[in-house]
Amino acid sequence: MRNLITLLKPNWKQLAFGGLLGGLSLGAAVGLLAASAWLISMASTRPPILVLEVAIVAVRFFGLSRGTLKYAARITEHDAALKIQTSLRIKVYEEISKFMPATFVKLSRGNLLSQIINDVELVQDLWLRVFMPWLNALIAGVSGLGIIYYLLPSAGNALSLIFLAAIFLIPILASVISTPQNEREHEGELFSQIMQVAESANEALIFNFKDDLLIEMEIAQDAIAIAQEKSAKRVGYASAMHILLLGVASLTALYLAAKGYLDQELAGVNVAVIALLPLVIFEGISTLPAAFAQLSKILEAARNLEPYLENNSSQNTEVVSKSLAQEVTIDFHDVNPVIPDANCAPLTTTIRPGETLIIMGKSGSGKSSLINSLLGFTPFTGHIAINNEELGPKHEDLFSTLLQDDYLFATSIRENIRIGKPDATDIEIEKVLEIVELAELVKQLPQGLDTHVGPLGYNFSGGEKQRIKLARLLLRNTPVFILDEPFEFLDASQVARISKRIAGALAEKTVIIVSHLELDIPAKVITLVNSLN
Amino acid sequence: MRPIDPRLLRYSRSSRGFIFTTVVLAVLSAAATIAQAWLLASVITRFFTSQQSFSENKNAIIYLALVFALRAILAFAIDRISASASSRMRNELRRHVVVKTLDSGARDVQELGTAGLSVLITKGISDLDGYFSKFLPQLFIASIVPAAVGITIATQDWQAGLIVLATIPLIPIFGILIGRFTASATEKKWRSLGILSTYFLDLLSGLTTLKVYGRHKIQSTKLKEVGDAYRKETMGVLRVSFLSSLALELVATLSVALLAVSIGLRLVDGNIGLQTGLFILVIAPEVYWPIRQVAGYFHAAADGLVAFEKLFAILDRPVVNVGRKIEKISAITWSEISVEYPDRTAVHIPSGQISAGSIHVLVGPSGSGKSTLANILLGFIKPTSGEVILSTVNGDISHGEVNIEELRNQISWLPQEPKFPIGTVAQILRHAKPEATDFELIEVLAKVHLDIVDLPSGLRTPLGTLKQPLSIGQLRKIALARALLKDCQLLILDEPTASVDDVSESVISQILEEKAKAGVLVLLITHRLQMLSGASNVTDMAKLK
Numbered sequence A: 001m002r003n004l005i006t007l008l009k010p011n012w013k014q015l016a017f018g019g020l021l022g023g024l025s026l027g028a029a030v031g032l033l034a035a036s037a038w039l040i041s042m043a044s045t046r047p048p049i050l051v052l053e054v055a056i057v058a059v060r061f062f063g064l065s066r067g068t069l070k071y072a073a074r075i076t077e078h079d080a081a082l083k084i085q086t087s088l089r090i091k092v093y094e095e096i097s098k099f100m101p102a103t104f105v106k107l108s109r110g111n112l113l114s115q116i117i118n119d120v121e122l123v124q125d126l127w128l129r130v131f132m133p134w135l136n137a138l139i140a141g142v143s144g145l146g147i148i149y150y151l152l153p154s155a156g157n158a159l160s161l162i163f164l165a166a167i168f169l170i171p172i173l174a175s176v177i178s179t180p181q182n183e184r185e186h187e188g189e190l191f192s193q194i195m196q197v198a199e200s201a202n203e204a205l206i207f208n209f210k211d212d213l214l215i216e217m218e219i220a221q222d223a224i225a226i227a228q229e230k231s232a233k234r235v236g237y238a239s240a241m242h243i244l245l246l247g248v249a250s251l252t253a254l255y256l257a258a259k260g261y262l263d264q265e266l267a268g269v270n271v272a273v274i275a276l277l278p279l280v281i282f283e284g285i286s287t288l289p290a291a292f293a294q295l296s297k298i299l300e301a302a303r304n305l306e307p308y309l310e311n312n313s314s315q316n317t318e319v320v321s322k323s324l325a326q327e328v329t330i331d332f333h334d335v336n337p338v339i340p341d342a343n344c345a346p347l348t349t350t351i352r353p354g355e356t357l358i359i360m361g362k363s364g365s366g367k368s369s370l371i372n373s374l375l376g377f378t379p380f381t382g383h384i385a386i387n388n389e390e391l392g393p394k395h396e397d398l399f400s401t402l403l404q405d406d407y408l409f410a411t412s413i414r415e416n417i418r419i420g421k422p423d424a425t426d427i428e429i430e431k432v433l434e435i436v437e438l439a440e441l442v443k444q445l446p447q448g449l450d451t452h453v454g455p456l457g458y459n460f461s462g463g464e465k466q467r468i469k470l471a472r473l474l475l476r477n478t479p480v481f482i483l484d485e486p487f488e489f490l491d492a493s494q495v496a497r498i499s500k501r502i503a504g505a506l507a508e509k510t511v512i513i514v515s516h517l518e519l520d521i522p523a524k525v526i527t528l529v530n531s532l533n
Numbered sequence B: 001m002r003p004i005d006p007r008l009l010r011y012s013r014s015s016r017g018f019i020f021t022t023v024v025l026a027v028l029s030a031a032a033t034i035a036q037a038w039l040l041a042s043v044i045t046r047f048f049t050s051q052q053s054f055s056e057n058k059n060a061i062i063y064l065a066l067v068f069a070l071r072a073i074l075a076f077a078i079d080r081i082s083a084s085a086s087s088r089m090r091n092e093l094r095r096h097v098v099v100k101t102l103d104s105g106a107r108d109v110q111e112l113g114t115a116g117l118s119v120l121i122t123k124g125i126s127d128l129d130g131y132f133s134k135f136l137p138q139l140f141i142a143s144i145v146p147a148a149v150g151i152t153i154a155t156q157d158w159q160a161g162l163i164v165l166a167t168i169p170l171i172p173i174f175g176i177l178i179g180r181f182t183a184s185a186t187e188k189k190w191r192s193l194g195i196l197s198t199y200f201l202d203l204l205s206g207l208t209t210l211k212v213y214g215r216h217k218i219q220s221t222k223l224k225e226v227g228d229a230y231r232k233e234t235m236g237v238l239r240v241s242f243l244s245s246l247a248l249e250l251v252a253t254l255s256v257a258l259l260a261v262s263i264g265l266r267l268v269d270g271n272i273g274l275q276t277g278l279f280i281l282v283i284a285p286e287v288y289w290p291i292r293q294v295a296g297y298f299h300a301a302a303d304g305l306v307a308f309e310k311l312f313a314i315l316d317r318p319v320v321n322v323g324r325k326i327e328k329i330s331a332i333t334w335s336e337i338s339v340e341y342p343d344r345t346a347v348h349i350p351s352g353q354i355s356a357g358s359i360h361v362l363v364g365p366s367g368s369g370k371s372t373l374a375n376i377l378l379g380f381i382k383p384t385s386g387e388v389i390l391s392t393v394n395g396d397i398s399h400g401e402v403n404i405e406e407l408r409n410q411i412s413w414l415p416q417e418p419k420f421p422i423g424t425v426a427q428i429l430r431h432a433k434p435e436a437t438d439f440e441l442i443e444v445l446a447k448v449h450l451d452i453v454d455l456p457s458g459l460r461t462p463l464g465t466l467k468q469p470l471s472i473g474q475l476r477k478i479a480l481a482r483a484l485l486k487d488c489q490l491l492i493l494d495e496p497t498a499s500v501d502d503v504s505e506s507v508i509s510q511i512l513e514e515k516a517k518a519g520v521l522v523l524l525i526t527h528r529l530q531m532l533s534g535a536s537n538v539t540d541m542a543k544l545k
């Protein structure tokens, strides 16, 4: 919770201002009723019209200000809430991206990811739908009770007690008194299931597991329905309690007003004011049951986001001075990635600038893990030295890497390629497209480089996607290039042509390629074997 | 975006009874509110003008208490019923939508993106809550209660009645005017929400890539830009739509103010009694309350309604599993096929044939249309021109005329980029053959050179979850094993050797030859020319280019 509140900081004034405006708007409703009740009571005593003048003006003033204030309040609050939401999203993103790489590699598109997205959406409701209405109701109540207290202190005291009971008990009844329903968890479940459905939809049709998917979804839905049923009941109780407390307040007000008038503590024209004010004072509370029914769910989401909001200071503090080496020699000495259930033979070799190392080996033999070790994603035994220095975070920027499961973003070709070099000009982009034989295709597209690649790159063929990723890598300028299965989905002649061109472009660099195809470029070839076999 | 869409009632049967019940409850609760106002007004009048004490009004007070009790019960009932009915209706709708989406494969994903579709089906349908549980019943209530209260007021005092009844029609007019204005803006806002959530998911999914490229920091600025754009879009919508609330609010409060003043002035003249005056004062807001609620809920519902249009685009799609049954297929022939993807030059596929007992190999450069042909045979896309004919024992049938669901039961497939649902290796393999024994599973994995001891938890190794313990090559082997396991008439393998180095071409050729001998039609897409030796048929896609 504390971290969530820290996020409020830049915007809390705006939020509070919105809350104040909203409260004043409800206050205007209180004023409207008080003034008109007084006006009508006074009028019935047939005074000279001048006596009523002030009340008439007040009635019109409150009548106008109520709506206007409310408009201003809603605009202010929503704007603030959306700003907070944006900072929340950014914060979550930034913290996740600070994680140790090994942690977020696992954070793929599974449950966890969808849960985070879902939670970020949910937390938004905390301010707008729960906290603000409560604050508004409180401000309105205080203003109404102030008037009552001013007119008749005994009624003020008694009604304050009832009001306080209502504004605290009703939310508690609606939110807290319930066994945890895990509605949020089930909703997250549903969301990730639907993501699964979405991604494996074609396979589901061929391998007939769409019924399995439907059943799973049905289970999550049923659980949500049960949770919602229970929360509906709680909302019902809380609403009923609201009306009952309103009744108690009304009857108390009637009793005290009658008594006050007979005891001559209260002017007759104010009887109606006191008797009717509870109606508006309690109006603001009427929306609270439905709002607070969501509270436990929202808080759960907030709690779930907590780890992503904390400043992991231990990782931030050490500022490493990055290595600026222009040429890099990599020494592997008895290197063995630590991966469970695998037994690779240790690797010992050296690659110098202008050299290429090709790593081959059966799938699962640890080729990608070796690369992950180099990138700091996977721990390893043995030593890796960069220009005779032990490999460390300072070397991060020396590498350009094509991951085996490199990701294409759902945006244009240009934006995707510019990940390699943010300020790349179209001419530079064209040059690398030329190398991977995509220039032709892109020229034919009506929107050229602005063509959207589609979600997960759907709008392009397997080999085309691979070549877009290659093009993006080639825009980089670092001493070391690491390519994991760069020529997947390309035919032999294309591989021959493209690999030669790439070898030419990276002639000066230190290059490591993982490939199962034999490549016809000058290189040192090492075949990894799983030492168990 | 119409306020009431008859299709809605069709897709959620539970909605009808629910609306009726809510309206009955609402009318009862309006009656209780009128009684409450009446009792309050009369008690206050007697206190003030006749200086009566509390106990002298015992009966009226007891009635008042009873009215509050009744209202409490009604409030309980309304909240409960509407919330649970709304939950039922949404679940019903969601079921329909998911069934339809599943029927059309990845089509919706391609259109909306993974996040877009997931947000639509979860949040989009949840947003309909405002529509189902609030707006819809309130619409009926708003058409009954204000008139009833207005008439009650008119019977007490015709001048006040006139003011009220004159202002009522103003409200829907305002509502309609501004509602028009909001509709397109809301559509825009929803679109940018789609972009926002897709963007966020995209960033998180591609975080490893960003990190490797050292670009993860820049993206927070982008995220802020996209978030700000969404905020501006949303605020634009809200400014307009809250304006309509403001208009309604003003009509409502001003006419209450107008009433109060006019009653006050006539009280001075002695033309009206205090009790009537107080009664009208208390009851007048109730005229506007339901209408204001409708307007308020409309904005909440508008979000849902935009999603609704998208949902209906999915729901109204015709059912796919009609068409002729197929028997044993002896050959598949395609001729003159071309496919036009939007904004692309057409992909032409040379004619060809796969016949039982033979292997058809498709070779050609990247982007020449190999996977496209596979997708056509699988029924995922329709060719723009040309024909695919299935020869069966009962004669030739055009591909478009067969019952596609049945045909798919007869096809097994290794996708170029396999995707798995969450499950264990065993579960995923059994999708291909539910009755397969563990032994069979191990055997088929061994066939593609995946040794069971290489899997961390054997057949129970989880796939598609966050702890993905397998390498990409191993995943492809599992997908290949899945494709080989299914009993089928047509086997389509899209690049079986990609990323897997030790399943040599000869191993796969041998397996495929066995399959072909058993009468299976085999379509193999590959770049490995070595695999051509055993093939009876080769189509080189490059030839047409």
Ligand SMILES: Nc1ncnc2c1ncn2[C@@H]1O[C@H](COP(=O)(O)OP(=O)(O)OP(=O)(O)O)[C@@H](O)[C@H]1O
Pocket (backbone or CB within 6 Å): A458, A459, A460, A461, A462, A463, A464, A489, A490, B341, B342, B344, B347, B364, B365, B366, B367, B368, B369, B370, B371, B372, B373, B416
């Ligand atoms: N959904 C789509 N929208 C637009 N264009 C598409 C879409 N799907 C495929 N294409 C285009 O159609 C052409 C053929 O694609 P297809 O996937 O059939 O190629 P392929 O022969 O399988 O290539 P690869 O060997 O690279 O997988 C490509 O140029 C591709 O960009």
Ligand SMILES: [Mg+2]
Pocket (backbone or CB within 6 Å): A461, A462, A463, B370, B371, B372, B416, B494
């Ligand atoms: Mg393909």
